[in-house]
Amino acid sequence: MKGFNYFAPSSMDECLKLLDSMKGRARILAGGTDLMVRLKHDMVREDNIIDITRLDGMQGIIRERGYVHIAPLATHSEVLDSYICDKLPVLKAACALVGSPQIRNRGTIGGNVMNASPAGDTIPALFVHGAALKLKSADGERLVPIGDFYTGPGKTVMKSNEMLVDISVPEAGGGEKGFFKKLGQRNALAISIVNVAVLLKVNQPGRVIEKASVALGAAGPTVIRCTQAEELMTGSALDGPDMLKEIARSIRESASPISDVRASAGYRAEMSASLFCEGMYELGVI
Ligand SMILES: Cc1cc2nc3c(=O)[nH]c(=O)nc-3n(C[C@H](O)[C@H](O)[C@H](O)COP(=O)(O)OP(=O)(O)OC[C@H]3O[C@@H](n4cnc5c(N)ncnc54)[C@H](O)[C@@H]3O)c2cc1C
Incomplete structure (x- = not known):
């Protein structure tokens, strides 16, 4: 492992100034x-590491005007333990896995x-919940819908002097329910x-789907939103296996995965449709 300079700023101002002065030669920890x-396996090499764990305002989960605000340093366990996050059922299910x-x-x-891995488990969940990311720099702050954030594996629209300071997610309302399903090697x-x-x-009474959001992870260079499947579901009652088959086919077609050591592209596409069907049966909407 290559050596690096370690910084642990104690205020947001100090942290943003550091980031700004390092002009892309720093990474947040x-x-x-x-x-x-x-770092240990030399998969990334950085001159400067900025530890953000001492910054105020980067911890915790709060609820405000119909939104859940998740501070970047909230852990997966904190989301799982948070009753506020009961309003984000798909994210909770993802964190559990x-x-x-x-x-x-x-x-x-x-x-x-921020890892921006196509296989990152919370990302598809945050997509279907309609999350937005607040980025801050010494120049100001901006809110980016998560759907506009990723440009490729490990790549985002975040500038080198910016950092993530908040994840805001609309609370799921009455009648909203969902699932997160994952296929791993174990x-x-x-x-x-x-x-x-x-x-x-x-x-509920008519079992008509009024709104549908579907996202796939590890099925393309970034998370894929299955818009055709969403359109097929919206406004209809899923009244049998034929309809589900058609939606599953469109999900399979939305996937554009790669083959690698873990699985072939074809298997990934097939399994995305299978996981979808399994989840729909378990949810009791079919
Ligand atoms: C054994 C093992 C199993 C794992 N299993 C899973 C799994 O099942 N599913 C899964 O999705 N992931 C998994 N991971 C990956 C990893 O644990 C998660 O992605 C985790 O949530 C990363 O959070 P972290 O705080 O440790 O990030 P860090 O390692 O501290 O940072 C990750 C990246 O995000 C950047 N970053 C962090 N915070 C900010 C910020 N506020 N602003 C800007 N950039 C920031 C860092 O610069 C870095 O590039 C696994 C990892 C290991 C080692």
Whole structure:
């Protein structure tokens, strides 16, 4: 592992000034579950590491005017333990399947989002919940919808002098329910071979789907939103296997995965449709 300068700013101002002065030659450290592994194996090389764990306002989860605000340093375990996050059922389901208890206790939601891995488990969940990311720099702040944030594996629209300071997520309302399903090589400590996040608003008496959001992880260079499947579902009652088959086919076609050591592209596409069907049956909407 190459040596680096370590900074632990105690205020946001100091942190943003540091980031600004380093002009892209610095990387932020949160829980370190991803970054420390990459540094150790020389998968990334950085001159400067900025530890943000001492900054005020970067911890906790609050509820405000119909939104849940997740501070970047909130861990997967904190989301799981938070009654506020009961309003974010798909995100909770995703956090439950991250790594192991140790990784969930240490790894942060901000780190998972900023890692920008196509297989990051919280990202498809945040897509279907309609999350927005607040980025801050010495020049000011801006809000970016998560759907506009990723440009490729490990790549985002964040500038080198910016950092993530808040994740805002609209609370799921009455009649909204969903699921997160993940296929890994084993039940724990497994990177997603493919994952599926679904959030539906169902008119219970008629079982008509009023709104549908479907996102796939590890099925393309960034998370894929399955717009055709969403259109097929919206306004209809899923009244049998034929309809589900048609939606599953459109999900399979939305996927554009790669083949790698974990799985072939064809298997990933097939499994994204299977996970979707399994989740829909378990949700009781079919
Ligand atoms: C054994 C093991 C199992 C794992 N299992 C899973 C799994 O099942 N699912 C999954 O999705 N991930 C998994 N991971 C990956 C990792 O644990 C998660 O992505 C975790 O949430 C990362 O959070 P962190 O706080 O540790 O991030 P860090 O390692 O501290 O940072 C990750 C990246 O995000 C950047 N970053 C962090 N915070 C900010 C911020 N506020 N602003 C700007 N940039 C920031 C860092 O610069 C770095 O590039 C696993 C990792 C390990 C080692």
